[in-house]
Amino acid sequence: MFEIIFLGTSASAPSVRRGLSAQVIQHNEYRFLVDCGEGTQRQILQSGIGFKRLNQILITHGHLDHILGLAGLLSTYMRWEAIDCLDIYGGRSALDRIHDLLFNIVLWGAKPPIPIELHELKPGLFFEVDDFSISAFPVSHRGSDNFGYLFEEHSRRAFLPEKADALNIPPGPVRRELVAGSPVKMPDGRMIQPEEVLGPLTPGIRLAHVGDSGDTTSLVEYVKGVDALVIEATYLEEEADMAKEFAHLTARQAAELAQTAGVNKLILTHISRRYREKDVLAEAASVFPNVFIARDLDVYQIKRVDVSDVP
Ligand SMILES: [Zn+2]
Ligand SMILES: [Zn+2]
Numbered sequence: 001m002f003e004i005i006f007l008g009t010s011a012s013a014p015s016v017r018r019g020l021s022a023q024v025i026q027h028n029e030y031r032f033l034v035d036c037g038e039g040t041q042r043q044i045l046q047s048g049i050g051f052k053r054l055n056q057i058l059i060t061h062g063h064l065d066h067i068l069g070l071a072g073l074l075s076t077y078m079r080w081e082a083i084d085c086l087d088i089y090g091g092r093s094a095l096d097r098i099h100d101l102l103f104n105i106v107l108w109g110a111k112p113p114i115p116i117e118l119h120e121l122k123p124g125l126f127f128e129v130d131d132f133s134i135s136a137f138p139v140s141h142r143g144s145d146n147f148g149y150l151f152e153e154h155s156r157r158a159f160l161p162e163k164a165d166a167l168n169i170p171p172g173p174v175r176r177e178l179v180a181g182s183p184v185k186m187p188d189g190r191m192i193q194p195e196e197v198l199g200p201l202t203p204g205i206r207l208a209h210v211g212d213s214g215d216t217t218s219l220v221e222y223v224k225g226v227d228a229l230v231i232e233a234t235y236l237e238e239e240a241d242m243a244k245e246f247a248h249l250t251a252r253q254a255a256e257l258a259q260t261a262g263v264n265k266l267i268l269t270h271i272s273r274r275y276r277e278k279d280v281l282a283e284a285a286s287v288f289p290n291v292f293i294a295r296d297l298d299v300y301q302i303k304r305v306d307v308s309d310v311p
Contacts, residue, residue: 001027001205001301001302001303002025002026002027002151002153002205002207002228002301002302003025003026003027003299003300003301003302004023004024004025004026004207004209004228004230004267004299004300004302005023005024005026005047005049005297005298005299006023006269006294006295006296006297006298006299006300007019007022007023007024007040007043007044007047007296007297008020008021008022008023008035008037008039008040008043008296009021009269009270009271009294009295009296009298010065010270010271010272010273011065011232011234011248011270011271011272011273012065012234012272013065013273014037014038014039015273017295017296018271018273018295018296019037019038019039019040019042019043019296020037020038020039020040020065020066020068020069021035021037021060021065021066021211021269021270022034022035022036022037022040022043022069023035023209023230023269023294024044024047024049024054025207025209027131027132027151027153028131029053030053030056030129030132031049031053031054031056032056032057032058032134033054033056033057033058034057034058034059034060034149034209034211035058035059035060035066035067035211036057036059036066036067036068036069036070036073037065037066037067037068037069038064038065038068038069038072039069040069040072040073041069041072041073041076043296043297046296046297047297051076051077051080051082051083052082052083053083054083055077055083055084055085055086055087056087056089057070057086057087057088057089058089058090058134058147058149059088059089059090059091059094059095059098059147060090060094060139060146060147060148060149060209060210060211060212061090061091061093061094061139061141061143061145061146061147061211061212062090062091062093062094062095062096062097062098062143063142063143063212066211066212067094067097067098067101068101070088070098070101070102071101071102071105071106074086074102074106074107074116075106077114078106078112078113078114083114084114084115085114085115085116085117086114086115086116086117087117087119088116088117088118088119089119089121089126089127089136090118090119090120090121090145090147091120091121091144091145091146091147092120092144092145093143093144093145094145094146095118095119095120098118099118102116103116121136121145121147122136123135123136123137123138123147124136130154131153131154131156131204132151132152132153132154132204133151133152133154134149134150134151134152135149135150135152136148136149136150137149137150137219137222138218139210139211139212139213139218139219140213140214140215140218140247141211141212141213141214141247141248142212142214142246142247146211146212146213147211148208148209148210148211148213148219148222148223149208149209150206150207150208150209150222150223150226151206151207151208151209152204152205152206152207153204153205153206154204155201155202155203155204156201156202156204157194157198157199157200157201157202158198158199158202159175159178159179159197159198159199160197160198160199163196163197164178164197167192167196167197168186169186169192169197174186174192175197178192178194178196178197178198179194179197179198181194182194202304205227205302205303205304206225206226206227207226207227207228207229207230207302208222208223208226208228208229208230208231208263209230209231210223210229210230210231210232211232211270212232212234212247212248212270213231213232213247213248213249214243214244214246214247214248214249215247216249216253216254216256216257216260219257219261220257220260220261223257223261223263224261224262224263225261225262225263226261226263226264227263227264227265227302227303227304228263228264228265228266228267228300228302229257229258229261229263229265229266229267230267230268230269230294231249231254231257231258231266231267231268231269232248232249232254232268232269232270233249233250233251233253233254233268233269233270233271233280233284233293234246234248234249234250234270234271234272235248235249235250235272236250236251236252236275236279236280236283237250237251237252237283239274248270250283251268251280251281251283251284252283252284252286252287254266254268254284255283255284255285255287255288255291256287256288258287258288258291259287259288264290265290265291265292265302266284266288266290266291266292267291267292267293267294267300268280268281268284268291268292268293268294269293269294271293271294277293277295280293281293
């Protein structure tokens with residue numbers, strides 16, 4: 001299961017109810033801050049999630065409404081020393097700007113009290129642990145090297161204890177080896193294959209996050225069939241020409257992407273002050289009904305059986 005906590009859901013400038021782009025995506029003990037707009041620290045406090053282990057930051061692109069909060073966050077981390085290091089992932093141009101912001105403004109020539117690692121991304125897998133991975137994929141928006149992120153649990157086969165019992169396989173290390181996929185030899189000489197005690201392969205949960213984007217055609221292959229797609233919806237169709245000019249999406253375009261790619265749930269963010277939320281929702285829902293508009297401090301759990309989707 002992935003959990004996403006929206007910290008800021010406004011486009012370009014904050015509104016009374018919405019802060020600038022930031023969200024936390026969690027999987028078990030792992031947490032990733034995706035973008036860090038101005039005001040993110042205060043939203044972290046409001047959300048109650050705390051700063052602990054919040055030191056891996058994924059940046060979609062280098063526009064100020066997605067990165068300015070890094071300055072304040074680093075300033076706080078320097079005083080509290082609540083974390084051991086800061087890892088920031090992004091495209092080259094975003095990292096160049098972040099480097100200037102952090103090293104030339106916040107640190108102003110001083111040595112950082114904690115290591116700050118800027119990891120330049122290329123499309124593809126860049127983070128993997130036992131049960132999930134994260135890949136970056138290219139997104140077209142103003143400027144170069146913009147990235148979307150695909151969080152994927154590994155596919156796995158459930159252990160079937162009744163089958164193990166029937167084969168007289170004792171609980172403990174032998175069962176663990178079978179779960180890990182290795183055949184085992186029993187004391188009585190029998191060879192047991194993992195397939196004998198494992199259920200069918202179940203695909204893991206997949207969550208795609210796309211920041212600002214001016215085009216959806218190239219995204220279809222990366223978000224195909226995901227359990228949830230988080231993406232911007234800055235404009236409505238009535239201002240589609242402006243969306244095009246600034247390389248943003250309309251709610252309808254985002255919904256059409258969700259439909260074409262066959263995603264399960266669509267969550268729209270980067271919402272402009274110029275519209276009413278219900279109009280954004282209505283435009284998207286007319287194309288793709290399983291759509292939600294994220295609000296600041298909303299929490300979504302992305303699971304295999306999504307109870308909220310069961311009629
Ligand atoms: Zn933006
Ligand atoms: Zn942007």
